[in-house]
Amino acid sequence: MAIADHGSHRSHHSDGKLWRLCPFWQSGTASSSSSSTQNLQTSSQHSQLNGGVGSNSRSSSNSVSFVARSLLPVRRRLRLDPAHSVYFPYEPGKQVRSAVRIKNSSKSHVAFKFQTTAPKSCYMRPPGGILAPGESIVATIFKFVEHPENNEKPMEQKSTVKFKIMSLKVKKGTDYVPELFDEQKDQVTIERILHVVFLDPERPTPALEKLNRQLAEADAAIDSHKKPPVDTGPRVVGEGLVIDEWKERREKYLARQQVEAVDLCKM
Structure with missing residues (x-):
């Protein structure tokens, strides 16, 4: 009994000590919190x-x-001629011209737009527009040619100027504005990036002859737009001419009336 009582006392004492050190709710909370944290x-x-x-x-x-x-492969909407370069006659200190034919080779209306790396010394006419299917236009490009440096020969001058031509599919009847290419950036296609090539204006070459033909065609197209349309209908007298003729007749009539009045007084 003594041994049993002693054992039970030790057991109660150890249980109380364990209860005071690690009570069940603390151990349970700790275990649950640790498990939840781990989860x-x-x-x-x-x-x-x-x-x-x-x-x-x-x-x-x-x-x-x-x-x-x-x-x-890039599906191009435009066909360019020349396709890779822009040819300029080499005339230092002068503003020279080049020409590029742009044709819409697609089955829809296409807007095109020029960009250049040298906007202060180069500009295009027209800078952009809309072409119907199969329609073509000859665009004119203007550039100021700088004088060569001391260590360069005249015809060996290299130009870093580039021209980029972009295209955008549009609906029929759309009015061209440059903002179209900003509003639909995802649909814009870079058709070509053209490099500058100088030609000797004193040396006839096929490229120079072709350039002169395209420039003459571009000038003729501009002149045709400037001339007023020929009027083949009946001639209509302007309002001003009618009023002037009526005034002239009235003045003659009043003059006759005055003469008749003088004659009447003499009688």
Whole structure:
């Protein structure tokens, strides 16, 4: 009994000591809080992992689609002549002209727009417009030719000026404004980037002859727009001419009346 009582006393004493040091509600709360914390951490890790995988998959798919689009051939809407260069006669210190024929080779209306890396020394006429299917226009490009440097020969001067021609599919009846290309950036196609090539104006070449023909065609088109349309209908007398003729007749009539009045007084 003594041993049993002693054992039970030790047991009660140890149980009370354990209860005071680690009561059940504290141990249970600690265990539950630690398990919940571990669960939250695990779930957050899983969500982060899943989100990372999703974002990586989306970014990878976007990169793949971008690469696929870049590998596809560009579907051009315009046909340019010349197709790769802009030819200018080399005349230092003067403003010279070049010409590029632009033709709409698509089945829809297309807006085009010029851009240049040297807007202060170069400009285009027209700078943009809209072409119907199959319609073409000869655009004129103006450029000021700088004098060569001391270590350069006249015809060996290299120009860093470039011209970019962009296109945009539009609906029939759309009015051209440059803001079209800003509003629909995703639909804009860069048709060509043209480099400057100088020609000797004193040396006849096929490129120079072609340039002169295109410039003459562009000038003729401008002159045709400036001339008033020929009037083939019946001639209509202007309002001013009618009023002037009526005044003249009235003055003659009043003069006759005065003469008749004088004659009447003499009688």
